[in-house]
Amino acid sequence: MHATNISASDRAWDGSYKHRRPQRFLRVAPDSPTRLLRTAQQSRCSDCGNHIEWYDRTAGHNPVPLHPHELPAADVPPHQRWHVDTGIAHPSGDGSPWCRVRHRALCPATPAEPTSSSTMDALRRSLALTSRRLQDTGHFTPRPPSCADPPTQDTAAPEARPVVQLLCLRYLAPGPLAHIPCVAQTRARNRCPHPVLDPDALPGIWVLAPLHHDHEPGHLPFAELWLALYDLTHLPYSEQLRWRAQRCTAHATAPDAADIARTTWEPFNPRTHHQHIRHHLPASPHSARQGRR
Structure with a gap:
């Protein structure tokens, strides 16, 4: 190794460098429609393993997975074109000669649509080869197919993934209420270790609600038609937004803090989430208040 000779003219009177640029600290704009960092957007498909x-x-929809690269808009059917504006994906073209495509339209693990173009078919074959290489080298294992029949015995924990109702919608929580993590980034550029549930904040209520919205509560004699959920609709609107953004109470009022991970709420569907349906209130709920709707 050779020592680098730094002349005295490169330093100021206090010993600091004259021509060194100061570090730039990027912040999320207050009017930005999304706080998700670019590093938090990258992932792999759980069906094929591609990026x-x-x-x-x-409109409050769940995040959508897009193919990492743009495609010529002329080679993509109009109903499959997406464009990104200020970090938000829109299901349409923006008039430019390039567009984005939803990964499901190219995923080799899903059936191809008959309206796909030759460019998309070639890209699908390329992704299929990449998926095969990942499986052969042991870097990717496809997830097993889900069982279509409901389980005969409920062996899951009572609150493994509870149903939460907020903003007049029902969501399936990513885990127990006490272990839903905050997605905000700290000043040390790490993920916030605090959970969303705060004992000092206003609590929710465990209630029994009709499993389907079109059912009348007075005409539900069977317990299988009721659903135990954690209701937050009685809380202030700002508190419900905090839960939907999956932020702790400390980062709820920090607009400059970015999201280092995606929120993990899933819109509740009784058909696909039947294994998480509970027909009775938990024995030891987080809130002492219980009710029936």
């Missing part, structure tokens, strides 16, 4: 990028959508 995908998650983008938030408008």
